[in-house]
Structure formats: C-alpha cells, structure tokens
Amino acid sequence: MSAVFEQIFQVGFLAAIIRIATPLAFATLGEMFSERAGVLNLGIEGIMLLSAMTGFTATSLSGSLWLGVLVAVLTGMLMGALHALFTVALGLSQHVCGIGVTLFSSGLAYFLYRLIFGQQSVPPSIKGFETLPVPVLSSLPVLGPAVFNQFALVYMAILAIPLAAFVLYRTPWGLSVRMVGENPRAADSAGVSVIATRFQAVILGGALMGLAGAFLSMAQFNAFTFGVVSGRGWVAIALVVFGRWDPWRSAGAALLFAFVDALQLRMQASGLGHIPYEAFLMLPFIFTIVAMAVMSRNAVAPSALLKPFRREER
Amino acid sequence: MPALLIEMRGITKSFGAVKANEAVDLSVAPGEILGLLGENGAGKTTLMNVLFGAYAPDAGEILIQGQPVRISSSADALAAGIGMVHQHFHLAPRLTVLENLLIGISGRSGRIDRAGGLGRLAEIGRQHGLTLDPDLPVSALSVGEQQRLEIVKALFRGAKLLILDEPTAVLAPTEVDGLFSALRSMAAQGLGIIFISHKLNEVRALTHRCTVLRHGRVAGRVDDPANTTSAAMAQLMCGHEIVPPARGASTPGGAVLTLDGISTSRHSGTALRDVSLAVRAGEILGIAGVSGNGQRALAEVISGVRVPDAGQMTIAGQKVSRYSPREVQALGLGRIPEDRMTTGLVTNLPLADSMVLPRIGTAAFSSRGLLKPDAIRAFAEAQIKAYDIRCPGPMTRAGALSGGNLQKALLARELAFDPKVLIVSQPTRGLDIGAARFIHEKFLDMRAKGCGIIVIGEDLEELLVLCDRIAVMYEGRIAGTLDSADATVARLGLMMTGAEGHS
Numbered sequence: 001m002s003a004v005f006e007q008i009f010q011v012g013f014l015a016a017i018i019r020i021a022t023p024l025a026f027a028t029l030g031e032m033f034s035e036r037a038g039v040l041n042l043g044i045e046g047i048m049l050l051s052a053m054t055g056f057t058a059t060s061l062s063g064s065l066w067l068g069v070l071v072a073v074l075t076g077m078l079m080g081a082l083h084a085l086f087t088v089a090l091g092l093s094q095h096v097c098g099i100g101v102t103l104f105s106s107g108l109a110y111f112l113y114r115l116i117f118g119q120q121s122v123p124p125s126i127k128g129f130e131t132l133p134v135p136v137l138s139s140l141p142v143l144g145p146a147v148f149n150q151f152a153l154v155y156m157a158i159l160a161i162p163l164a165a166f167v168l169y170r171t172p173w174g175l176s177v178r179m180v181g182e183n184p185r186a187a188d189s190a191g192v193s194v195i196a197t198r199f200q201a202v203i204l205g206g207a208l209m210g211l212a213g214a215f216l217s218m219a220q221f222n223a224f225t226f227g228v229v230s231g232r233g234w235v236a237i238a239l240v241v242f243g244r245w246d247p248w249r250s251a252g253a254a255l256l257f258a259f260v261d262a263l264q265l266r267m268q269a270s271g272l273g274h275i276p277y278e279a280f281l282m283l284p285f286i287f288t289i290v291a292m293a294v295m296s297r298n299a300v301a302p303s304a305l306l307k308p309f310r311r312e313e314r
Numbered sequence: 315m316p317a318l319l320i321e322m323r324g325i326t327k328s329f330g331a332v333k334a335n336e337a338v339d340l341s342v343a344p345g346e347i348l349g350l351l352g353e354n355g356a357g358k359t360t361l362m363n364v365l366f367g368a369y370a371p372d373a374g375e376i377l378i379q380g381q382p383v384r385i386s387s388s389a390d391a392l393a394a395g396i397g398m399v400h401q402h403f404h405l406a407p408r409l410t411v412l413e414n415l416l417i418g419i420s421g422r423s424g425r426i427d428r429a430g431g432l433g434r435l436a437e438i439g440r441q442h443g444l445t446l447d448p449d450l451p452v453s454a455l456s457v458g459e460q461q462r463l464e465i466v467k468a469l470f471r472g473a474k475l476l477i478l479d480e481p482t483a484v485l486a487p488t489e490v491d492g493l494f495s496a497l498r499s500m501a502a503q504g505l506g507i508i509f510i511s512h513k514l515n516e517v518r519a520l521t522h523r524c525t526v527l528r529h530g531r532v533a534g535r536v537d538d539p540a541n542t543t544s545a546a547m548a549q550l551m552c553g554h555e556i557v558p559p560a561r562g563a564s565t566p567g568g569a570v571l572t573l574d575g576i577s578t579s580r581h582s583g584t585a586l587r588d589v590s591l592a593v594r595a596g597e598i599l600g601i602a603g604v605s606g607n608g609q610r611a612l613a614e615v616i617s618g619v620r621v622p623d624a625g626q627m628t629i630a631g632q633k634v635s636r637y638s639p640r641e642v643q644a645l646g647l648g649r650i651p652e653d654r655m656t657t658g659l660v661t662n663l664p665l666a667d668s669m670v671l672p673r674i675g676t677a678a679f680s681s682r683g684l685l686k687p688d689a690i691r692a693f694a695e696a697q698i699k700a701y702d703i704r705c706p707g708p709m710t711r712a713g714a715l716s717g718g719n720l721q722k723a724l725l726a727r728e729l730a731f732d733p734k735v736l737i738v739s740q741p742t743r744g745l746d747i748g749a750a751r752f753i754h755e756k757f758l759d760m761r762a763k764g765c766g767i768i769v770i771g772e773d774l775e776e777l778l779v780l781c782d783r784i785a786v787m788y789e790g791r792i793a794g795t796l797d798s799a800d801a802t803v804a805r806l807g808l809m810m811t812g813a814e815g816h817s
Contacts, residue, residue: 170425170426171421171424172416172418172419172420172421172424175409175413175416175426176417176418178406178409178413179406179413179414179417182406182407182409183404183405183407185404186403186404186406186414186417187406187417188388188404189366189388189398189400189404190388190392190404190417190418190467190471191387191388191389191392191393192389192417192418300408303408
C-alpha cells in the first residue's frame with residue numbers, strides 16, 4: 001500500500017494539481033465576478049467550449065498561440081455580452097438565458113468546428129503551450145518543478161487571484177460590482193449605473209471563462225474535442241458557492257477540487273485496477289456535493305442575485 | 315430674500331391615463347424646512363422622484379439657484395446637490411458603513427479612498443452630531459442608525475437640498491427628537507430640507523412652510539404651520555373636513571382572549587418573554603412599541619402560526635392546544651396580518667380566492683374535496699358590495715387593488731364570520747385618511763357588538779384615538795399597560811424605550 005502512496009504523492013502529483021486547477025480557477029473567478037454583480041451565468045459551460053474551439057481554430061490557422069488566446073478571450077466577452085443583453089438589458093430569466101447561451105454556444109462550437117475542419121479520422125492538433133520555467137524560482141526544491149515550471153497561462157491564473165481580490169475589494173469599480181449585487185437601487189441612487197456595471201462584470205467574467213477554455217484546448221489537450229470541457233463549467237458554478245463568492249476562497253475551492261481530481265487520476269493509474277475506473281471518475285463530483293453541503297450552509301448569496309433591475313418601476 | 319435653492323415650476327407627470335402630478339409648483343430657500351403633505355396617491359413621491367431624476371416630467375422645469383437644470387438620473391440630481399433619504403433605505407446590508415458611503419465616488423489613483431472617506435465622515439459627525447462606526451456592516455445598525463447613514467450619505471456627496479420621504483415612520487419617539495434636532499442644525503447651516511409626511515403634528519413641530527398636494531395638484535400652502543391647526547391641514551389634504559371617530563363608553567365583558575406566561579424561542583426576530591395579557595369582549599387593546607420588539611412573534615402566536623415554548627393561551631374560554639391557524643380560527647379568532655401583500659392574500663390569484671382562503675376547506679366553500687366556485691364568487695361579490703371595495707369584480711387579480719381596498723377586503727373576509735377576537739397588525743399603514751377612517755369605524759362597530767380587538771401598531775396617535783387600553787412591548791416583554799385616558803404620546807414613548815415600566 002505504501003508503494004501506491006509513494007507513487008501518488010510525488011512532485012508530478014503537485015504539478016498535476018496546479019494544472020488541473022488552472023482552468024477551474026479562471027472559470028470560477030469569472031463566474032464569481034458575474035454573480036457578485038447579481039447575474040448568474042449558466043452559459044459558462046458553453047462559453048468555455050466555444051472559446052476552446054475558437055482559440056484552437058485561430059491558433060491552428062495562424063500558428064500563433066497568443067492570437068488564439070486573444071480570440072478565445074474575445075469569444076468569452078462576446079458571449080458574456082450576449083448573456084448580459086438578455087438578463088441585464090432585457091431583464092429576462094437568468095436561468096433560462098444561461099441554459100440558452102450554453103446550448104447555443106455548444107451548438108455553434110460543434111457546427112463551426114465541423115465546417116472548418118470537416119470530419120477527420122484523426123482530430124487535428126496544434127503544438128500547444130510549452131512549459132516556461134521561471135528563472136531561479138523553478139530550481140526551488142519540490143515547489144520549483146511543481147509550481148514554477150508550468151505553462152504561461154498557469155502563471156496568469158495564479159496572478160489573477162490576488163488581482164481579482166484587489167479589484168473587487170479595493171477599487172471603486174469593485175465596490176460598485178458588490179453594491180449592484182447586493183442592492184441595485186442603492187447603487188442607482190448613488191449615481192452608479194446598474195446596467196453598465198452588470199454588463200462590465202458579466203463581460204469580464206466571460207473573458208475569464210474564455211481563458212479557461214483556451215487553457216483546455218491549447219495547453220492541456222492541444223486539440224479540440226467535443227468533450228474538452230466536460231462539466232468543468234458546471235463545477236465552477238458549484239465552486240463559487242463553495243468559495244462563498246470570494247476570490248481567495250473560490251480559488252482555494254478550485255485547488256481542492258483539483259487535488260481530488262488529480263488523486264483519482266493517480267488512483268486509476270495505480271494498482272487499484274480491480275475497481276472500475278468510473279468509480280474514481282466520480283470522486284471529484286461526490287467530493288463537490290459533500291463539500292457544498294457541509295461548507296455552504298452558512299454561505300449567503302449576493303442579495304440581488306437573479307433579480308433583474310428596472311428603473312422606472314411603478 | 316436669499317435666492318431660492320430650488321424651484322419646481324409647472325411639473326406635470328402622467329402614468330398612462332393617471333395624472334400623478336399636474337402643474338405643481340414648489341420652492342425651497344436655503345435654511346428652510348418645507349413640509350410636503352398629501353394623502354397616499356396625492357403625488358408626493360412622484361414629485362420627489364421627478365426632482366431626484368427617477369422619472370422624467372412630461373412638462374415643467376426645475377431651477378437650482380435660479381439656473382434651469384435637466385435632471386434625468388440620480389447621478390444628475392446628486393451633482394446638482396440634491397440628496398434623498400428614501401422611505402425604504404437604499405443600503406447594502408452586507409457592506410460596511412464606509413463602503414455604503416463611498417459607492418459611486420471615484421477613488422484615488424484607481425483605489426478606494428479610505429482615508430479621505432474616514433476624514434469626511436468624521437467632519438460630518440462633528441458638524442451635525444451624526445456619528446457612525448465606519449467599519450460596521452449595515453446589517454448591524456439599528457433602523458435609526460441606518461437612517462442616519464442615509465442622511466450622512468447625502469451630506470457626504472455635498473447635498474444642499476435634502477429630501478426625506480416619511481422619515482419618522484420607522485422611528486421611536488425619542489429617535490424622532492434626535493432626527494429633528496439634526497435636521498434643524500442642518501437647516502441652520504443653510505441646507506434646504508423637504509420633509510414628506512402625513513403626520514400633521516410632526517409637520518407642525520418641524521417645518522417652516524408647507525405645500526399640500528391633493529390628486530396631483532397643489533391644494534394649498536401653509537405659511538405658518540406651527541400656528542395652523544391639524545384639522546385645517548387635514549382639510550387641505552382631503553378636501554373635506556375629517557371628524558375623528560368617537561369612541562363611546564363601553565362596558566367590557568369577560569375575557570375573550572388570554573395569554574398567560576407566553577414565551578417563544580428566538581427562532582426568527584425577537585422572542586416573547588413571559589407575556590401575559592387579556593382582552594375582554596367589547597374592548598380594543600392596543601399594542602404599542604418600536605417595531606422589532608416582539609410584536610411579530612405575539613401576532614404569530616395568537617394567530618396560531620407559531621407555537622410558544624411556554625405559557626397558555628385561551629380563546630373564548632377554550633384552551634388553545636395545537637396552535638394551528640385552523641384551530642384558533644375555529645375557536646373564533648379573526649386576523650388581519652401585517653403585510654397585506656405577502657401574508658394577507660395571494661396577489662396573483664383572483665380576489666375571490668384570496669377572500670375565502672382561510673376557510674377554503676369549510677363546508678361553506680367546498681364539499682367532498684371540491685371547491686364550490688359559485689359560493690366563493692357569491693361570497694366575494696357580497697363582501698365587495700357591503701364594504702364598497704373598488705374593483706372591477708371578484709375575479710380581478712388581488713394585487714391590482716389599491717392598499718385601502720385590499721385592507722377592506724381583508725377586513726370583510728374576517729368580519730363576515732363574526733370573530734370573537736380580532737387581531738390586527740398595522741391596520742392603516744399606507745392608507746389615506748378616508749380609508750383609515752373607514753377601518754376605524756368598522757373596529758368600533760365590532761367593539762360595540764362585543765368583539766375583543768387587539769391592534770398592534772406603531773402610530774401612537776392612532777392607538778390613542780382607537781384603544782381602550784394600550785400595552786407597550788419592549789424587548790419581547792410587556793413593559794406596561796395604560797388606560798388610554800392616562801396615556802400620552804410622551805409617556806408611551808418613554809415606555810417604548812424601556813425607560814419606564816407600569817402595570
């Protein structure tokens with residue numbers, strides 16, 4: 001048994017956790033910004049998928065990875081704007097529109113992918129991001145190879161966490177976001193445009209979801225498949241609740257989920273083969289449900305979440 | 315005469331066919347406190363929303379210090395120096411006092427200017443005696459403190475004109491005194507204040523001048539409110555003389571409702587602690603108190619919605635054992651809940667359905683598990699006629715009725731079954747004088763017929779007119795009970811803050 005554990009807990013395992021956590025961290029932060037402004041974005045799953053596709057395609061056609069990332073981010077922002085148009089400007093149901101955005105984005109992703117690449121027996125792939133060791137830091141013991149010998153997008157995710165916290169808690173714009181998510185009427189009477197602030201927050205959220213999609217198709221798998229997102233968007237929605245709508249806690253939640261996911265991957269690969277691998281696959285999701293049930297009992301959602309804001313109401 | 319701080323000329327605003335404001339003129343000079351009076355629906359709130367940029371007027375102009383301005387958003391209003399304290403506070407409960415103040419204020423080099431905000435808050439505290447702890451979340455503040463925060467918020471943004479929409483509705487009498495002295499200090503320093511209220515004694519005590527609205531138009535102006543009688547002002551508001559209902563002498567019978575040592579757990583809101591009281595037949599008992607001192611729990615226990623942890627309750631001599639709404643109703647209790655819209659009726663269903671809801675399972679309205687739609691409709695139609703409920707018919711969506719008509723409907727629903735005890739919370743909140751008058755008369759009729767009535771209310775004047783005895787609740791206890799002959803607003807006010815106890 002100890003051999004199994006040794007096999008599991010090694011430097012590679014830590015590196016895997018960080019890698020798995022990266023798209024989840026982007027997606028969770030994106031969903032968090034949107035929800036802090038009062039807009040639930042159930043379009044996240046589809047937005048990630050479409051961004052993964054457009055980013056992959058742009059890179060595949062141009063050969064430039066960063067152009068691909070840019071296209072993925074722009075795709076996320078565009079779909080965020082679409083969701084905001086329905087839910088913020090028109091004040092429609094956030095649940096229905098979110099599901100709609102996911103269905104539309106997924107359908108569009110499949111359709112465009114087929115249109116551009118046709119049906120090929122071996123799916124096309126790109127030469128994705130390569131690891132970029134950080135000078136000096138990467139030679140630290142354990143932490144060096146695990147954290148500082150990663151893709152550039154991983155470093156971006158790590159930097160995005162304190163940045164998100166700073167923007168949310170220390171800037172006037174972040175205060176506006178929190179206020180429109182708690183009491184839009186208060187923000188409105190203080191001269192803050194609720195509609196504009198919510199649009200901005202949902203679009204910023206979309207950009208982060210786009211980065212999550214880009215990471216999947218351009219760093220993790222280096223190809224676009226229809227299962228490339230496989231529920232990570234839905235998980236992010238749960239992680240936002242688990243993280244109580246706070247950037248640090250949300251990122252922590254992503255890391256914890258990634259730990260369980262990495263663990264089950266190792267368990268699949270190690271000598272526990274007599275258990276069907278599907279059982280291991282379930283572990284992170286069971287963990288999510290249990291963690292949600294335990295941790296989110298006292299979590300309080302932004303008061304104005306799901307509530308559209310209309311001005312001249314009588 | 316100094317230049318006018320603000321002048322509204324010929325303001326007209328319609329909502330569909332309804333003219334909410336028609337050619338309204340209003341002005342405030344620096345240092346002046348203007349009272350804006352009017353019944354519900356007279357157009358006070360619409361007028362102020364026009365001034366604050368929430369509604370665009372159809373006609374008319376607004377001048378600030380002699381200059382015409384266009385105010386099309388609250389941001390414009392704030393920039394023009396107009397601050398508004400809404401009746402329902404515009405605060406985010408989970409954010410701190412300082413965060414609520416700094417919202418919408420551009421920071422310093424992209425960051426929130428905390429030091430600057432703290433400095434400004436301290437300065438306002440010194441100037442007007444309005445102090446607040448900057449780092450407390452708003453949810454930890456009392457209602458009075460939240461109102462103070464709203465005022466500070468307006469001053470924080472450099473307001474020269476402050477609009478307060480019914481600010482005293484939520485305050486205890488002692489808090490009202492504090493508010494008034496702060497407002498007087500602000501006026502003394504040159505601020506203009508518009509004070510919206512329908513409490514005439516407060517308007518007379520505070521304001522320098524009044525504008526009275528009726529049906530959207532200016533019905534009159536009062537230049538010397540302190541020396542004008544309330545009756546004269548009430549007449550301006552309603553267009554006709556208002557005679558308060560006379561509460562004749564009555565000889566109460568035996569107790570129809572008794573509470574003996576009732577206590578509840580602190581599950582939601584203030585818990586009851588050892589509450590004992592009795593209501594006799596043919597008596598109106600008032601329950602006074604600042605909201606949040608256990609009135610809700612008391613109403614819920616008596617209505618059978620909440621089960622007490624200890625103590626006993628009897629209705630018409632019968633011991634209440636199960637505390638279900640159905641049980642207390644069967645024993646002869648009628649209730650009119652505090653919130654017409656949420657616990658009173660179902661706003662999206664036809665009025666007729668809401669009117670039979672508490673008794674929907676009784677033989678009168680259903681048989682063998684099926685509703686009797688004709689009986690329900692006939693009942694509703696009869697009540698609509700008897701109580702002059704203004705609506706297109708029994709199948710109208712209940713939420714479409716005005717507050718006064720809804721309250722009549724709720725009253726009709728209970729009184730049709732001749733309750734032995736009636737419990738009512740805030741019977742006339744949000745109603746205009748005419749509708750309130752109607753409700754009061756009905757209560758007095760029921761009293762004459764030998765019904766025992768409990769009125770839970772925050773309006774002391776109303777309780778003094780209506781009730782035979784008044785009990786005051788403070789922190790979940792009965793702080794004391796007074797015969798209304800011995801009670802005054804001042805004395806009740808002291809008891810409401812726990813300063814004086816009587817039994």
